[in-house]
Amino acid sequence: MTEIPDGAILQRDKKTVAIVPRIPVGLLTPETLEGLAKVIREYKIPITKITSGQRLALVGIKPEDVEAIWASLGTGVGRATELCLHYVQACPGNAVCKFGTQDSLGLGRDLEKMLISVETPAKMKIGVSGCSMCCAESYLRDIGLIGKKNGWLVTFGGNGGAHPRVADEIAADLSLAQAVDLVKKLVNCYRKHGKKRERTARFVERVGIDDIRQEVLA
Helix, strand or coil: CCCCCCCEEECCCCCCEEECCCCHHHCCCHHHHHHHHHHHHHCCCCEEEECCCCCEEEEEECHHHHHHHHHHHCCCCCCCCCCEEEEEEECCHHHCCCCCCCCHHHHHHHHHHHHCCCECCCCEEEEEECCCCCCCCHHHCCEEEEEECCEEEEEECCECCCCCECCEEEEEEECHHHHHHHHHHHHHHHHHHCCCCCCHHHHHHHHCHHHHHHHHCC
């Protein structure tokens, strides 16, 4: 295959591709589900797989069908390999969960809207958990937020990949506005000093968490 369609991932057979439609914080509407079912049937997509990032991977697509599928879904092109925010993962939070202390779904949606078009040195993943049980795996995400009784705890530099790393805690007891502002500062610091394709975990190991804290908390 000479050209990979926008937002597509070449598969093992070197003939078909997969796409990962955007599903902010894993929330699905009837309209989204109906749209997915329509394209799966119409284009005879053989595999639909829930991903670890609360998205759906549509696998086994003919490359010439990708553009039409994106248009039909109306979700915007999902990014699964590019150097940008890939997803914001969030637990139910205090919207429904009896353990939730903060609104993880609301914050997660706000962060995705804020960062969806921002280029970063490498792919970036965010986890927003509404309580200390950390169901959104916030300590294993590039940026993590954890709801506490007195506000938000923000972490940075987590990774659950081949070389896992538990994120460092940056600041605690933050208001919603303070947490969002700190996320902005962490992303800007990463964009300013990070090397191309250097994930935040390796960035922290190279630069040092103390210097990062000093810059973003100044």
